[in-house]
Amino acid sequence: MISCNSWTSCSDASEAKLRNILVTGALGQIGSELVPTLRAHYGADRVVATDIRMLQADSAAVEGPYEHVDCTRPHQLHEVVRRFDIGRIYHLAALLSAVAEDKPQIAWTVNMGGLYNMLEVARQYECAVFFPSSIGAFGPTTPHDSTPQTTIQRPTTMYGVTKVSGELLCDYYALRFGVDTRGLRLPGLVSYAAPPGGGTTDYAVEIFHQAIRYRHYTCFLAADTRLDMMYMPDAIRAMVELMEIDPPALNHRNAYNVTAMSITPEELAAAIRKRIPSFEIDYEIDPVRQAIAESWPRSLDDSSARADWGWAPRYDLDAMCVDMIDKLGARLKQARQS
Ligand code: NAD
Numbered sequence: 001m002i003s004c005n006s007w008t009s010c011s012d013a014s015e016a017k018l019r020n021i022l023v024t025g026a027l028g029q030i031g032s033e034l035v036p037t038l039r040a041h042y043g044a045d046r047v048v049a050t051d052i053r054m055l056q057a058d059s060a061a062v063e064g065p066y067e068h069v070d071c072t073r074p075h076q077l078h079e080v081v082r083r084f085d086i087g088r089i090y091h092l093a094a095l096l097s098a099v100a101e102d103k104p105q106i107a108w109t110v111n112m113g114g115l116y117n118m119l120e121v122a123r124q125y126e127c128a129v130f131f132p133s134s135i136g137a138f139g140p141t142t143p144h145d146s147t148p149q150t151t152i153q154r155p156t157t158m159y160g161v162t163k164v165s166g167e168l169l170c171d172y173y174a175l176r177f178g179v180d181t182r183g184l185r186l187p188g189l190v191s192y193a194a195p196p197g198g199g200t201t202d203y204a205v206e207i208f209h210q211a212i213r214y215r216h217y218t219c220f221l222a223a224d225t226r227l228d229m230m231y232m233p234d235a236i237r238a239m240v241e242l243m244e245i246d247p248p249a250l251n252h253r254n255a256y257n258v259t260a261m262s263i264t265p266e267e268l269a270a271a272i273r274k275r276i277p278s279f280e281i282d283y284e285i286d287p288v289r290q291a292i293a294e295s296w297p298r299s300l301d302d303s304s305a306r307a308d309w310g311w312a313p314r315y316d317l318d319a320m321c322v323d324m325i326d327k328l329g330a331r332l333k334q335a336r337q338s
């Protein structure tokens with residue numbers, strides 16, 4: 001564990017805050033909502049969105065600077081950080097659990113190679129770095145209920161290997177070079193702005209699309225598969241808040257457990273049915289994603305985040321369902337009309 005006292009030599013957090021903000025993987029599920037939030041907080045010109053994908057005209061990222069950056073290419077990272085005077089980086093570029101299990105070699109290159117390149121650039125340009133870890137950083141030998149902040153981390157997926165290695169690499173850059181790295185172990189995120197990128201928890205997003213459009217969803221996880229989840233507005237707030245905290249408050253940096261709810265597909269379906277009574281769910285289990293889900297915690301203990309920086313979610317299962325169905329319903333209706 002990194003204690004706050006190890007951080008006296010970290011790069012000056014207040015100086016880094018005056019410089020601009022870089023988001024990698026900005027066109028993904030998280031980046032599509034993080035970038036507009038950061039731009040609303042800090043100013044559109046101060047937030048540089050980057051991704052390996054081409055920017056579409058209808059993307060939220062068009063509201064400010066956008067650069068094509070492949071995080072496996074160090075010179076592209078150097079160039080964008082130097083040119084835009086970057087002081088803080090949200091490094092989101094990665095392959096998610098199911099895709100990473102399908103392409104483990106590419107996942108290692110993008111998730112670990114990309115993070116290493118980013119940390120090297122952060123060391124040289126004295127940037128603070130946010131690294132999104134995951135419940136995937138735990139494995140079958142981790143206590144599955146109320147998973148503690150500090151516990152066994154022996155994941156059995158390539159995604160998990162890159163997440164726990166990423167946490168350790170961020171710790172190393174903090175202790176050895178004073179890079180101000182911070183991270184969260186995020187649960188499955190539910191959102192409507194952009195589709196999920198190929199994870200095990202994607203069912204919790206797909207279910208809303210199918211419920212609104214067809215009143216029916218075939219779920220790839222078993223009915224009683226319990227996993228932590230969070231609504232995207234809570235996750236975005238956690239990321240912004242964590243990077244604003246004064247370093248002495250942080251007893252753990254890479255990475256804090258955070259959660260909002262611990263739910264199964266049948267519980268989520270029941271909550272959706274309160275708003276869409278005719279909704280039906282059935283199950284066709286995908287053995288790969290089921291095995292991944294069963295290796296992950298059923299519920300996280302996020303008391304360290306609550307104690308150290310006041311973390312608390314605002315959306316429980318019912319509040320999330322109400323907001324998701326309203327907002328996604330309006331979006332789908334608008335898309336049909338245009
Ligand atoms: P996503 O798959 O939706 O987006 C990732 C983005 O990275 C994509 O837009 C992709 O084009 C981009 N990318 C891929 N390879 C790249 C490369 N070589 N260079 C630059 N960009 C590249 O993922 P997300 O859900 O937005 O997740 C972002 C981060 O948060 C990831 O590290 C993920 O592991 C982590 N996380 C996500 C969740 C979740 O539920 N969404 C939960 C826990 C942790």
Ligand code: AKB
Binds near residue numbers: 097133201202
């Ligand atoms: C995934 O399922 O891969 C992600 C995650 C929980 O990290 N949503």
